[in-house]
Amino acid sequence: MTQHTPPIASVVVPAFNVATTIEETLIALQEQTLQNFEILVIDDGSTDQTSEVVKPFLGDPRLRYIRQANRGLAGARNTGISAAKSSYIGFCDADDLWTPDKLRLHVKHLSDAPTVGVSYSGSILIDDAGAPLGVAQSPKLGGITAADILKRNPVGNGSAFVLRRAALDDIAYQTPGADQRLSYFDESFRQSEDIEFWLRLALSTDWDFAGIAGHHTLYRVAKGGLSAHTERQLASWENVIAKLRPLDPEFFAAHECAARAYQLRYLARRAVSGDDGRAAISFLARAYSASKEPLWAEPNKSISTGLAAVFTLIFGINPMTVLSTLRTRPIH
Known part of the structure; x- marks a missing residue:
C-alpha cells in the first residue's frame, strides 16, 4: 500500500495492558493475505509495557498507534472507528488472533452482498498459552433475526466480525458533553457492550447479519476470568x-x-x-x-x-x- 492508496479495510485493535499478547496479535494481522488495509492500535490508557511492545511495529506504514485515557472497550472501539479511513472496519482484541485469510474473506463477503452490514465467522477457543481448548464457536450463518441475536448472539465475540461503515453511520449518536464526539458502541457499558450494539443495530436498521463458513478467529479465554464476575x-x-x-x-x-x-x-x-x-x-x-x-x-x-x-x-x-x-x- 502506497501513501496515496486508500486502505480497503481497517482493523481496530483495542489494547489495555496487553503487553504479553499484543505482539502475537499484530504479527497475525500483518500476515493477512489482503495487504491493502490499515491497523489502528488504540491504547486505552495501558499502565504496562504495551506501548514498548507496539513500538517496533510502527515501522509498518499500515499501522497507527493512538493512545487515550482509559474509556473502556467501547470507548477504544469508538476512537478506532472515528480514526478509520476505510469502508470496511474489523475489530481484533489484542489477545486474539486472526487466520491469514480472514480479512480478505470478510471484505469479499461484504462486497458481494450489499445488504449485509455485519459479516462474521466461527472461532476456535484458545487458552492463555495459545493452545486450542477443544471448543469452537460455530454460529448460525444465515437467516439471522433480531431474536437470534437476543437469544444466541451468532456474532460470537469481539474479534469475529467485520462490518460496513455505512451500518455504523446508521446507529451513530452524539455523546452528551463529549466535544461533539460520535459514539457507536455505548461507553456506559463496561460489559455486554457487544450485545447492546448488535441488538440496537438489528432493531433500528435494515442491515443483514450473515456469517462466512469456517473458524477464522482464535479467541483467547483466560482461565482466571472464566467464572469471575x-x-x-x-x-x-x-x-x-x-x-x-x-x-x-x-x-x-x-x-x-x-x-x-x-x-x-x-x-x-x-x-x-x-x-x-x-x-x-x-x-x-x-x-x-x-x-x-x-x-x-x-x-x-x-x-x-x-x-x-x-x-x-x-x-x-x-x-x-x-x-x-x-x-x-x-x-x-
Missing part, C-alpha cells in the same frame, strides 16, 4: 434489556424470557469452566425457571451443560479439564 455480567445484560426494551416493547415481550434463559445457561457454562459447580447449578435452575425453551430448542447443549454442572459440583473440577489431562497424559 458472572453475576455482574448478568446485571449488565439486564441493563441492556432495560435500555433497549422501549425500542420495541412487543419484541421484548415475545422473546425476553427465553433470551434470559439462554443467558443464564451460558453463565452456567462459564461457571463450569471456572470449576464452580454450585454457581453452575444455580444458573441452570434460574434459566429454566425463566423459560424452558433451551431445553426443547437445544436439548443436547442443555443436557451436556447440566451433566457438566453436576460433575463439577461433585468433583470440583470441569470435566473438560479431566478429558484434556487424559488426552495429554503420556502412555507408559
